[in-house]
Amino acid sequence: MRDKDSLEFSYFPGCSVVTTSWESNQSLLHACRSLGLNLKELEDWNCCGSSSAFAIDPELGFNLSARNLSLAEPDRPLLVMCPRCLHHLRETHQILRQDKLMRRAQERRWKRPISPDLEIIHFLEAVVKLGPQTWKRDGLEGLKVMPYYGCTLFRPPALRRERYYQGEVENVLAALGAVPVVKALTNRCCGSFLSAVRPGLVTQMVNEIIQSAVTAGAECLVTVCAMCQLNLEIRCTLEQKLPIFHFSEILALALEAKDYESWFARHLVDPRPLLIERGLLR
Amino acid sequence: MLNEAKLIITDKKDPLEQIWQIGTDSLFGPKIIEVDALDRDFAEEVERRSHAGLRRCYFCRSCGNGCPFVTAMDVPPYAVMRMVHYGLREEALSTRTIWICVNCHTCASQCPMAIDIAAMMNTLCHMALEERVPVPTPDILKFHLEVVRSIERHGRTHKLGIMLRLKLLTGEWFKDVDVGLKMLSKRKLDLRPSRIRALKEIHRLFLPYWRVVKP
Known part of the structure; x- marks a missing residue:
């Protein structure tokens, strides 16, 4: 664990997290409180541009991401909840760091400074930094969990020198007393926005992913992305559906959160029977 | 580039020799390319706008093998790459592939040359809109x-x-x-x-x- 100042973060939740997956936001705030991470929501943040702005007008996406960077305080790392927002913010920041003229142009546009040294990290990375291997808790009672990364670990080549978090969800889960099940489609994309326009296609992909988890003996899935969680829940048409947890939920549960009842009630695949059966929920 | 272009220029009387396949026969069927109609600057333009590094592509087709959406595309990502290389501007801009791509970066992580294929797709979408190419999706x-x-x-x-x-x-x-x-x-x-x-x-x-x- 590092010194106290390094545990202060600006927090960028992203559009999905504040609405669709309100429960992951709550559980994240809870988990961070327990872990001693102090989050301060980025004042008046906006959408990072998402896939849509970057597809039809990359410059618009770049500007949208740059505004968020201009809002961040330079001396505290920016903690991002959504892996896709993370990529967009990081890539934009990398361009602004390397290109001084572009950075100055953005600073003039927003009338705010943009720090070239701003650290942008994902929630998972913040947890890994705390050294979860030493926690040695057994709160999850041997729950068989498939860590589902989706496209989280894949990145644009410009970011290939960033740290790589393959296997870290497993490590954290194991430290919390769960049994990670990895011989399944852990890195298959969930379908992203195609879920809205091509449900048939995404249903087929999601079913393959969940089926692989069932075959591998997993009882539930854990993702680090709110969109993956939603797609895996709404597009699964298999008879045997598995509950999908956001990483922050399972973390907060293992860290003995209190208000989980209201989170789990919002799931489209109810995880409560499984948790009650395992004695994790009363 | 030049050598390949020569391959395409053949005696027009013999249709078999005019045939140039972008990918494999079974996927796309034969395709005739008119060398005169190629846009020689297309690849340069896409590269300048996307910074994808597409000059590095040696057509190993890893991107198409890994892409989880390849079944919903009309041509695999490597075929779009080839179209860009050859200067098949309209063909590349009117594929479904560029719109189906969700930027999951599976292809880029498998690409041995670290080409930002998703950035290329985004640039092509943007260009298709600018040039008012009918969007197939x-x-x-x-x-x-x-x-x-x-x-x-x-x-x-x-x-x-x-x-x-x-x-x-x-x-x-x-x-x-x-x-x-x-x-x-x-x-x-x-x-x-x-x-x-x-x-x-x-x-x-x-x-x-x-x-x-x-x-």
Whole structure:
């Protein structure tokens, strides 16, 4: 664990997290409180541009991401909840760091400074930094969990020198007393926005992913992305559906959160029977 | 490039020799390319706008093998890459592939030459719109436009608003209603959008700068 100042973060939740997956936001705030991470929501943040702005007008996406960077305080790392927002913010920041003229142009546009040294990290990375291997808790009672990364670990080549978090969800889960099940489609994309326009296609992909988890003996899935969680829940048409947890939920549960009842009630695949059966929920 | 171009130039009387295949026969069938109609600057233009590094491609086809959406595409990602290399401007800009791509970067992580294939796809989408090439997947374009309009309106995306406007546009009111209702009942679709305060800062991005100048 590092010194106290390094545990202060600006927090960028992203559009999905504040609405669709309100429960992951709550559980994240809870988990961070327990872990001693102090989050301060980025004042008046906006959408990072998402896939849509970057597809039809990359410059618009770049500007949208740059505004968020201009809002961040330079001396505290920016903690991002959504892996896709993370990529967009990081890539934009990398361009602004390397290109001084572009950075100055953005600073003039927003009338705010943009720090070239701003650290942008994902929630998972913040947890890994705390050294979860030493926690040695057994709160999850041997729950068989498939860590589902989706496209989280894949990145644009410009970011290939960033740290790589393959296997870290497993490590954290194991430290919390769960049994990670990895011989399944852990890195298959969930379908992203195609879920809205091509449900048939995404249903087929999601079913393959969940089926692989069932075959591998997993009882539930854990993702680090709110969109993956939603797609895996709404597009699964298999008879045997598995509950999908956001990483922050399972973390907060293992860290003995209190208000989980209201989170789990919002799931489209109810995880409560499984948790009650395992004695994790009363 | 030059050697390959020579391969394509053949005696026009013999149709078999005019044939040049972009990918494999079974996937695309034979395709005749008229060398005179190629846009020689296309690859350079795409590279300058996307910084994808597409000159490094040696056509190993790893991107197509890993792509989870390849079944929904008309040609695999490597074929788009080839079209860009050859200067088949219209063909590349009118593929479904560029619109199906969700930027999951599976291809890029498998690419031995670290080419940013998703950036190339985004650039091609942008160019297709600029040049008013008919979009083969109007539903996906409508979705993107609605998301961007939602950002313009609220500074953030509002899922319920986007879905309702999409339904209005497509007229498919009953498609996916069960999922929508389930999400509503679980309060996963907020009725009211989450808005930013400094909306002016966002609106400025959607207008030419002189439109917002006040004398």
